[in-house]
Amino acid sequence: MVLAAAGGALLWLAFPSWNLWPLAVVGPALLSLACHGRSLIRASALGGVFGLTFMLPLLSWSGIFVGSWPWIALSVSQAVFYAVLAAGLAAVGSLRAAPLWSAALWVAMEAGRSRWPFGGLPWGRLGFSQADSPLAQLAAFGGVPLTSFAVAVTGSLLASVILQRRRPRCVPDVSVWPRGGRSAVLATLPWLVSTPLWAVAVLHDPASGVRPQASSVGVAVIQGNVPRAGLDFNAQRRAVLDNHVRATVDLAAEVAAGRQPAPQLVIWPENSSDIDPLVNPDARAEIDRAAQAIGVPILIGAVLEGPGIFLTNAGIVWDPATGAGQQYAKRHPVPFGEYMPARSFFRFFSDQVDLLRRDFTAGQDPGVLDVGGVTVGDVICFEVAYDGLVADVVRGGAELIVVQTNNATFGYTDESPQQLAMGRLRAIEFDRTVVVSATSGLSAVIDADGSVRARSDLFTSWTFNDTVALGGGTTLATRVGAVPEYVLSALGVGAVAWSLVIRRRPAAAPPPPPPLTSSVKAAGTVPQEMTDL
Structure with missing residues (x-):
C-alpha cells in the first residue's frame, strides 16, 4: 500500500509545475513492485490507491471554483483505470519479458482513458510529463503513446532488476539474466527494446528532421x-x-x-x-x-x-x-x-x-x-x-x-x-x-x-x-498515426489473456521418485524387508 501510494504521488511530481520528469519512471516502477505476486483483486485495490494519489493532486484545478465534489468524482473515475491496469500488471508479472508487457499495458490503459467515458480525459499521460526530457523526442516517431511506452518500460525494467536482486541466490531465475536459449531471448527483449528507444531519444536532432527549409x-x-x-x-x-x-x-x-x-x-x-x-x-x-x-x-x-x-x-x-x-x-x-x-x-x-x-x-x-x-x-x-x-x-x-x-x-x-x-x-x-x-x-x-x-x-x-x-x-508519427498505440495496446491485452490461459491450466503432477539402486541396497541403508517388498 505504501509503495502504491508513493508511486502515484511521485508520478504527480513529474508533471508541471513541479517538472521533476525523472520521477515519471519511478511511478510505474513502484506500482509494478507493489503488484508483484499479488492476486488480481488485491492488485486492483493497490492500483486504485496509486490512481488516487496521482489524480487527486494532478486534477486539483478542476475543483478550484466549483467545489470538491466534481474534483473528487473526476479523480475517482480516473483512478478506476489504474485499478484495472494494476490487475493487468499482476497478471503479466510472471511472464517472460514482463516489463515489456507491463509497459504495453500502460499504453493500453492511457488509450482507454483518453476515449472513455464521455470522450475520455487524456490528462496525466506519462508522455505529457516528458517535455523537458530526452524521451520527448520520441513523439516525432510514434507520438505521445511511444513516449509513454518508453517511460513505462524503463520503470518496469527498474522494478524487474530490484525484484531480481531481492531473490535468494539459491533460487534459480531466468527472468532478467537467463543462461541461454529461448528464455534468454524473451528475458532480454525489454532491454533490446528500451535501449534503442533511449538512444534515439538522446541522439535525435530535431533540427535535422524531414522538414524542408522552413519559410x-x-x-x-x-x-x-x-x-x-x-x-x-x-x-x-x-x-x-x-x-x-x-x-x-x-x-x-x-x-x-x-x-x-x-x-x-x-x-x-x-x-x-x-x-x-x-x-x-x-x-x-x-x-x-x-x-x-x-x-x-x-x-x-x-x-x-x-x-x-x-x-x-x-x-x-x-x-x-x-x-x-x-x-x-x-x-x-x-x-x-x-x-x-x-x-x-x-x-x-x-x-x-x-x-x-x-x-x-x-x-x-x-x-x-x-x-x-x-x-x-x-x-x-x-x-x-x-x-x-x-x-x-x-x-x-x-x-x-x-x-x-x-x-x-x-x-x-x-x-x-x-x-x-x-x-x-x-x-x-x-x-x-x-x-x-x-x-x-x-x-x-x-x-x-x-x-x-x-x-x-x-x-x-x-x-x-x-x-x-x-x-x-x-514526421513518422504523422504518417503512422495511431498504429503504435494500437499495436502496443494489443500486445499488452494479449499478454494478459495469455497469462490467464496459463493460470487455468492444471498443474503438472510431480515426477515419481527415482527407483532405489543396487548401490543403495549394498550400502545397507535400506532394510531387507523393504527391499524384498
Whole structure:
C-alpha cells in the first residue's frame, strides 16, 4: 500500500509545475513492485490507491471554483483505470519479458482513458510529463503513446532488476539474466527494446528532421486578460472583448510608428469575444475596428448562439475588409464543462450541474483555416490533449498549429502549465510551431523542437509579435498515426489473456521418485524387508 501510494504521488511530481520528469519512471516502477505476486483483486485495490494519489493532486484545478465534489468524482473515475491496469500488471508479472508487457499495458490503459467515458480525459499521460526530457523526442516517431511506452518500460525494467536482486541466490531465475536459449531471448527483449528507444531519444536532432527549409511568417499573439479569475470571468459585459481590441489597436499604433514589425496574421484566444459578434452589432463593430487598425486577418474565439438551443465554441477568421469568414467549431466539447451528460442523473449528486445552463454542440470538421494566406490548424483548449484532433489538422495541411484556450476558470493553478507541456509534445510530434493563445495565460510560442520561445505570465496583458517558422514536412508519427498505440495496446491485452490461459491450466503432477539402486541396497541403508517388498 505504501509503495502504491508513493508511486502515484511521485508520478504527480513529474508533471508541471513541479517538472521533476525523472520521477515519471519511478511511478510505474513502484506500482509494478507493489503488484508483484499479488492476486488480481488485491492488485486492483493497490492500483486504485496509486490512481488516487496521482489524480487527486494532478486534477486539483478542476475543483478550484466549483467545489470538491466534481474534483473528487473526476479523480475517482480516473483512478478506476489504474485499478484495472494494476490487475493487468499482476497478471503479466510472471511472464517472460514482463516489463515489456507491463509497459504495453500502460499504453493500453492511457488509450482507454483518453476515449472513455464521455470522450475520455487524456490528462496525466506519462508522455505529457516528458517535455523537458530526452524521451520527448520520441513523439516525432510514434507520438505521445511511444513516449509513454518508453517511460513505462524503463520503470518496469527498474522494478524487474530490484525484484531480481531481492531473490535468494539459491533460487534459480531466468527472468532478467537467463543462461541461454529461448528464455534468454524473451528475458532480454525489454532491454533490446528500451535501449534503442533511449538512444534515439538522446541522439535525435530535431533540427535535422524531414522538414524542408522552413519559410516564416509574422504572427502577433494577443493575451488581453480578463477582469477576474473564476467562472464569472466574463460577467462584466464585453470587458474581455474590449481588452483584446485595446491590445490589438495598441499594437497597430506601434506598427504604424515603426517600432514594431507588421504581422501577417493576429491570433486571439478562445472566448476573446465574450459576446456573439455574428448577432451583436456592437461586438462586430469593435472587432472590425481592431482588424482594420492592424490591417490583417484576426483569428478570434467566440461563443456563438446556435444551432437551435445550443451554443458553439468557435474560432472565426475575421478579415479587415470583409469581416467574419471561415469558422471552426470545437469538435470535442468538454463534458460537465461545456455540456452536461445525463443532467437529471448527476443532479442527484450536486446542484452544481445547473451552473451550466446551455449545452455546447460539437463541430464536425477539422480546424484547418486560411488566415492571411497561412494554413492554420486550430484546436481549442483541451483538444490539444487528443491525438486524433491535432493529427487531423496537420494531415489537412496546417503549416502552423494554434491552440486557442481560456484558462481563466482555473485561476492560479497547474492547469495552464500542464496544458502548455502538451503543446510542447505536439510541436515535436508534428514538427510544427505551436502558438498557444490564452485569454489570461499561459500564452506561448513553441518552436518545432519543443522549446518555448516566448511565454506570458498568468493574468496579465501580453503581446507577442515576431516571425515564426512554418512547417511543411511530415514526421513518422504523422504518417503512422495511431498504429503504435494500437499495436502496443494489443500486445499488452494479449499478454494478459495469455497469462490467464496459463493460470487455468492444471498443474503438472510431480515426477515419481527415482527407483532405489543396487548401490543403495549394498550400502545397507535400506532394510531387507523393504527391499524384498
